[in-house]
Amino acid sequence: MTKVHGPQSTNQKPARMSRRASGLGAGALIVGGAVFASRWFNISAEAGVDGTLSVPDAHKAAVSGTALLIDIRRPDEWQRTGVGEGAIALDMRRDDFTEALLAQTEGRTDAAIALICARGVRSRGLTRRLTSAGFTNIIDVPEGMLGSGAGPGWLKRGLPVVAWTPA
Template identity: 60%
Template sequence: MLSTSQPIGRRAVLFGGAAAVGGGVWASLRWFNTGAEVAAGDLTAPEALEGVRSDALVLVDIRRPDEWAATGVPEGALTLDMRRADFGEALQAVVGDPNTPIALICARGIRSRAMANQLRQDGFTHILDVPEGMLGSGAGPGWLARGLPVTPP
């Protein structure tokens, strides 16, 4: 607790302000996933669309229902909210074979990367990530900015 007899020093105010701004910048960089890249085993949004259209993979939009409603769902994608406690089992029920190529997409590639790692641990053998997501990240402009087709949820 501050005493009214001890004013806050100018350096403390400047340091505190800089820390708040720095924390905000860091949070923004993380939210927009600016450091994302398309790595081996990842797909760009156009590659994911091509894979869906050629039946080479199953694309799963793991975002929330409110996000699907706000932007639409990538053409050909299944919708499966990653917050489901039985996500892995529900995905298994839909795709059948755990060796089926499955690409995951979310808003900016953060959740899809985490879920891809979890599914690999759960025994799925061919999980791909779309790190640019629907809204774009450091990996690319995103499904929507690329003008790729969406359907209503």
């Protein structure tokens, strides 16, 4: 006869998580969610500090020609909201993004280029990437089209937009 160790009943209750463990788990979820939200909504962004522009200033620079304003969002986003007046729609996911940008600047890496996206998260990252690639005058528009910690954004400020249609 073989001796079996441990409980023989299949009606055994599952082990319960302690209050402390469930509290730590809930706390981790809250902190993780807060970090995600702060990045998604770019809560800590500031406009008007070195290397950034507010959306009204970006609009003025674009229509006056003192900066090239590049809307780096996706086509579905341009379709939904339109593109800011004076901006050039150039999807940052393009394999040839840098080449397409250089075509817009006539090959100048020192041209003033302001980048705008939805909430300033992608524009911040692309600013670093283009600076590393040799561009010397990249300007972030951290407010974005939809608003962030830097301000209410292009749309809520009522700045003009133009409808985008696929080429």
